[in-house]
Amino acid sequence: MRIGSALAGTAASMAALAALATLVGGWGLPWSGDDAKPAAKTYEPPPNSAIPEGKFGDEVRLGQNIFREPGTYAAHYVGNDLRCSNCHLAAGRLAGSAPMGPAYTAYPAYRAKNGHVNSFEERLQGCFRYSMNGKVPPLGDPVLVALESYSYFLAKGLPVDEKAPGRGFPELPKPPLPADFARGGQVYAQHCASCHGPDGQGQSSGGKIAFPPLWGPRSFNWGAGMGSVKNAAEFIHANMPLGLAGSLSDQEAWDVATYMDSQVRPQDPRFTGDVQETRMKFHNTPTSMYGRTVNGAVLGDPAVTPPAGTVPPAASAPTPSGEAK
Ligand code: HEC
Numbered sequence: 518m519r520i521g522s523a524l525a526g527t528a529a530s531m532a533a534l535a536a537l538a539t540l541v542g543g544w545g546l547p548w549s550g551d552d553a554k555p556a557a558k559t560y561e562p563p564p565n566s567a568i569p570e571g572k573f574g575d576e577v578r579l580g581q582n583i584f585r586e587p588g589t590y591a592a593h594y595v596g597n598d599l600r601c602s603n604c605h606l607a608a609g610r611l612a613g614s615a616p617m618g619p620a621y622t623a624y625p626a627y628r629a630k631n632g633h634v635n636s637f638e639e640r641l642q643g644c645f646r647y648s649m650n651g652k653v654p655p656l657g658d659p660v661l662v663a664l665e666s667y668s669y670f671l672a673k674g675l676p677v678d679e680k681a682p683g684r685g686f687p688e689l690p691k692p693p694l695p696a697d698f699a700r701g702g703q704v705y706a707q708h709c710a711s712c713h714g715p716d717g718q719g720q721s722s723g724g725k726i727a728f729p730p731l732w733g734p735r736s737f738n739w740g741a742g743m744g745s746v747k748n749a750a751e752f753i754h755a756n757m758p759l760g761l762a763g764s765l766s767d768q769e770a771w772d773v774a775t776y777m778d779s780q781v782r783p784q785d786p787r788f789t790g791d792v793q794e795t796r797m798k799f800h801n802t803p804t805s806m807y808g809r810t811v812n813g814a815v816l817g818d819p820a821v822t823p824p825a826g827t828v829p830p831a832a833s834a835p836t837p838s839g840e841a842k
């Protein structure tokens with residue numbers, strides 16, 4: 518079992534092995550279906566067994582398939598190696614990792630990001646454009662209808678309320694010390710690299726992504742919500758390391774989020790042609806590293822920005838094998 522030797526020696530490797538063992542049963546879905554274990558007991562989505570028969574149930578099932586495997590079921594619109602469920606854990610069911618049910622009940626809503634009231638479908642489009650670094654499915658596209666049906670199904674019983682229980686990520690207090698790239702690098706090496714790889718490019722097994730890439734050409738682009746250090750710190754504190762959620766201090770979560778969001782990744786699709794102008798227009802906040810200089814490179818500068826689009830997994834990334842299929 519090569520994964521054992523590849524990861525040997527650290528406490529984190531034990532967590533990696535535990536996660537891999539869990540992945541064996543339901544590929545990429547550590548808490549698939551009825552086994553969903555919300556971090557906070559605030560949101561209990563219906564189990565898959567409650568999906569009705571018939572045309573509507575078919576849409577719900579298709580939506581869940583797209584959510585878990587967008588590269589297969591919505592390939593035309595996907596431009597990287599991520600899945601919706603990599604960030605919205607337990608196939609969009611887990612409270613505290615921006616679950617789909619409480620999101621569904623929160624739209625239409627005004628979004629400062631684009632300056633108008635967004636329908637739920639338009640909100641879905643945003644995650645394709647930025648998080649999936651892909652193409653935007655047109656309104657009414659079967660992909661959006663299926664994802665909307667799945668989200669509606671998961672919202673059963675929730676109030677129509679932008680503060681429905683379990684929505685988004687739990688608030689994380691500001692850290693005692695200013696967030697720091699170098700300290701974040703140490704947190705990364707100790708608590709994340711065993712799964713996401715020392716270079717942040719993730720790991721594959723049997724041609725499938727077992728641990729998703731956190732930066733570089735196959736990850737989310739500069740316009741994505743996860744590219745905000747605040748969002749990333751909140752997500753990471755509530756959900757990572759996988760299997761040990763909540764074990765990082767607030768400071769460690771802010772530091773490692775800063776480290777992750779100070780790496781190169783595909784260009785913001787709203788790029789105006791000028792990095793500082795793009796920063797002023799779309800990233801003018803302390804929680805975006807876009808346009809900042811890190812280790813001598815200006816983040817977002819075309820000279821250091823990898824091309825958009827799916828590229829094969831780096832041949833150098835260690836590949837778990839053996840039982841982890
Ligand atoms: C790289 C991680 C990532 C991936 C991949 C991703 N998302 Fe998201 N998504 C986020 C983050 C972070 C937010 C919250 C962003 C914010 O508040 O600005 C979010 C927000 C959302 C919301 C709104 C949630 C709310 O409560 O308002 C929906 C709906 C959504 N995503 C759907 C999807 C779908 C569908 C896919 C796959 C096509 C997807 N996401 C892929 C990270 C991701």
Ligand code: HEC
Nearest residue numbers: 532533536545602603604708709712729730731757758759
């Ligand atoms: C035990 C293995 C493991 C460890 C350790 C781990 N992760 Fe993850 N991480 C995963 C898996 C698996 C997913 C995707 C979850 C899914 O699809 O259900 C993920 C998803 C993510 C995502 C969202 C997807 C993406 O590619 O952007 C981020 C961000 C992330 N992890 C950051 C971290 C950080 C930072 C650490 C260290 C503090 C960490 N992870 C530690 C296994 C791990």
